[in-house]
Amino acid sequence: MLHEVLLALSGHPSPLFRSDDKPPTDDFPLLSPSEAALLQSIGKLAEVHRQLRGHVQWITRKHRSIICRAVATSVQQKHLARFQHKILEVERKILTRDASVVGAYDIVPLAGVVGEFDDWHRRMSWFWEVACLMQPHGESNAEPQPQAGCTGAFLIDELRAASNTGFPEIEEAATDLSKVAETAWLRQLSSWLLFSRLPVQSAHDFFIKSEPALEENAAMFHKDARLLPGFVTPFVASSILFIGKSLYQVKQLSNTARSTKLVLQHSNNSELAQTHLQHLSSLSLPIVPAQLSRAVSAIRLSLSQNVLQHLLPMEETTRLLSCLRQFMLLGKGEFALALISEAEARLQARQQNMGRLLQKDPLRAMQGLSIKEVELHQALAQVWKGLAREDEDGEDDILGFAGTHLKLSTRSSSNSSRPSTSDSGLSAVPQLAPVAFNDLLFPSATFLELVIQSPLDLFITPREANIYASVNAYLLAIRRAQVRLSDLWRRTAARRDFPSPTGSSGRGTSQETRLRTKRRSQATRKIWATCSAAIFLISEISAYFEGEIIKESCDHFEDWVKTPASAAEEDESRVSLRSETEEEVAQRDPETLAAGHRIFLAALTYALLLTDISYTRGLRSLLGNLDSLIAYFNRLLDLQQKLDLEYEAGDASTLTEEDEQKSSLELDRARKKVDSDLKAVVNRLRQLDHERIGSGRYLDIGAAEGRAYEPWKGGGVDSLLMKLEFGRMADEGYDIV
Structure with missing residues (x-):
């Protein structure tokens, strides 16, 4: 037995x-x-x-x-x-x-x-x-x-x-099997970290995924969080993805003379691989998360300081930031005014042509309502030419950079085919409110987009470029409303009385003209009050956003970018591989800059109130109703001017006072909508001032994620409300603003 x-x-x-x-x-x-x-x-x-x-x-x-x-x-x-x-x-x-x-x-x-x-x-x-x-x-x-x-x-x-x-026997067996499993995982990881190669076998089980790009012989990579072991933090996973993507791009660019020269001059691939392999070999099993983080950080810094900083030097980064600040964030006011003027001129020309075309071919006229790509390209080209004429010395290299990398389009290309290396590791990036402001400048929704080319994709992703496009449309819509409201005060005839065009000075005629002028003045008094309140609110919001939030945030971020990295961030492999005669400032690696840029952009959109749905919806309604109010007001003024001319000329008028009354009624309805929107926007600002207190006053994701960059913390919504309190206007016993 x-x-x-x-x-x-x-x-x-x-x-x-x-x-x-x-x-x-x-x-x-x-x-x-x-x-x-x-x-x-x-x-x-x-x-x-x-x-x-x-x-x-x-x-x-x-x-x-x-x-x-x-x-x-x-x-x-x-x-x-x-x-x-x-x-x-x-x-x-x-x-x-x-x-x-x-x-x-x-x-x-x-x-x-x-x-x-x-x-x-x-x-x-x-x-x-x-x-x-x-x-x-x-x-x-x-x-x-x-x-x-x-x-x-x-x-x-x-x-x-x-x-x-x-149980000791279970603990011993589990530890032993953990070492085996993590060794197999490290072999997959080392292939990606050292040579940017995905595992040949069981590639579906590795957390880095590859997709074919639209470009020939190119690939796009992303990470699948579901396939990440628990000891790999999101920050380490983003660094791993960044390293492999960077190596892949270096290989893709190795056919160009520029990249080949840089790689051969500043690095030796075999030596770098051996150095990086030593960092991975030093890991103990089972893997300690802190050790893995240090090893990945060392590899990232070594790769960045030996190769990537030569592909994307500090000059390229600062040039890109200057372009984004001047044109996407409207730091260069001449660009915003030129683009708005060009858009208004083209819209007026389209309206004139539309009126004639409606009489001949209505179907073709309706088809021509939407803006075409060619027209957008022509409009932006005219803007660049106008700005270039103002630059007499021709030394503005940022303008040339913007002309190459910025374009107006009716289609968002946020899903670029370029395999971007910069990737977000933030776990709490705020989402923009789903309210569109890009359909106010032109009849169709348009995007001022940044064309991301290598090596700029080491720093910025298509998703961030899309956020910049949304911020740009938001700021342009506010600036456009301010310009259009200001144009109303340039119509002097609408605010002052002039002698009769025919020179007649009869008592009856003068008395009738004075009565008519007085009646119109009383009728439009509320309109001017509403327009004054609107331009005051829009101007203060624009000044708060552009003069305080954007200016201070960009200055703070650019100072951080230009500040050299601390000595503790120097990597030993860089010292052993670079030439003894080279004396370079240790700039931050591209991933650290990209991570800081994401924090900066997230904090900026939060401070610009683009993440609040109620506020953006109210502001969008206000801007749309302001367009209607301005259109009705201009129509009424033109109608009244034509009536006066025909009356003074003594001709039979095709217009009647009934037409004027209808226009006045439509204008009054538009005014009431604007008044309601003004109150809604201000009330929401006051609610935000009460809601954003304590930790919610600023978007402090930099400290929460343990990042090197901490965004600027300045005045909150209360500083804007303080300015609005000085301009409160009352009409008929209630506040307009």
Whole structure:
């Protein structure tokens, strides 16, 4: 019987143990109840061993994850082999009559044999749970399905959790398997970090994913957070993605003379790879998150300081920031005014042509309502020419840079085909309110976009360029409303009385003209009051955004960008690889700059109130109703002027006072809508002043994420409200602003 027990434990079928879990006393009546209980216990261990051996063998051959295969192989070749060795050791003790197993008269107690395997029951059950976790047992005979089994990252997390158990044998086994799983994961990681290559086998199990780009022989990479082991923080994952993407772009650019010269001059790929490999080899197993973070940071700094800073020097970064500040954030006021004037001129020309075309071909006139790409390109080209004429010396290189990298388009190209290396590692970036301001400048929605070309994509992503386009449309809409309202005061005839055009000075005529002028003046008094309140509010909002928020935030961020990195951030590999005669300032690596830029942009949009849906919706309604008010007001003024001319000329007028009354009624309705929107915007600003208190006053994601850059913290909404309080106007007992 002992022979049968040992054979059963080795994985062979035995008549002592039945598959229907019935006690062996039914087939062997000579067994005592205690012996039957002992055999039942050892039978369960033998059955688990037999199933486990077949299951892990299937996993090593067919599982989709290379990490699961490595763990199954370790279970099979190490732990099950250790169990087999234990069986042989017990058999040796029996054959050599070892006193620890064999008693007097060469009697081998069954309890003694069973006791030799007491510590294997819990361990073997745990191995079986791990095997079923990697691949459910019911699917062992079927081909693996995409949804079957677990991922390598999930297995690593489960093994790490199991190592914290209170059972020493489980802790030892879980720690050993964790080392195996993390070693397999590190091999995948090293291929990406050293050579920007995705794993050949089980690429689906690695958290870096590749997609073909629109450009020939190019690829786009992104990370899948679901495939990240728990010990990899989001910041480390972003650094890993950045390193691999950067190496990939260096390889893609290696065909150009510029990049080849830089790479050969400032770095040696084999030496860099050896240095980076040393950082990965220094990691202990199981991996300590702090050690992995330090190793990845060292590789990132080494790559950035030896290669990437030569592809994207500080001059290129500051030029890009100046372009964004002057043109996207309207720091150059001449650009905003020129673009608004060009757009207004083209709209007026389209309206004149539309009136004539409606009489001839209405269908064609309706088709011409939308703006075309060619017209947008022509409008922006005229703006660049006008700005270039003002630059008499021709030394504004930022203007030339903007002319190359900025374009007006009706389609957003935020999903660029370029494989950008900059990637967001922030976990709490605020989302912009879904309120569009880009349909006010032209009839169709237009975007002033930044064309991202390599190596600028080391610093900025298409998503951030799209945010800049939204901010630009927002600021342009506010500036346009301010310009259009100011134009009303330039219509002197609407605010002052002039002598009769015909020179007639009859008493009746003069009396009738004075009465008509007085009546019109009283009727438009509310209109001028509303326009005054609107231009005051719009002007103060514009001054607050552009003169305080944008100016101070950009100055603060540019100072941080230009400040050299601290000596602690210097990497030893840079010192060993660069020329002894080179004396360079240690600028921050591109990923640190890109991460700081994302924090800056997120804090800027938060301070510009672009993240608040109620405020943006109210402001958008105000700007739209202001356009209607201005259009109705200009229409009424033109109608009144034409009526006066025809009346003074004594001709039969085709217009009547009824037409003037209808226009006045439409204008009054538009005025009431603007008054309502003005109150709604100011009330929302006051609510924001009460809501954004304490930690909510500023978007402090820099400190929360442990980043190097901390955004500027200046005056909140209360500074804008203080200015508005000085301009409060009252009409008929209620506040307009």
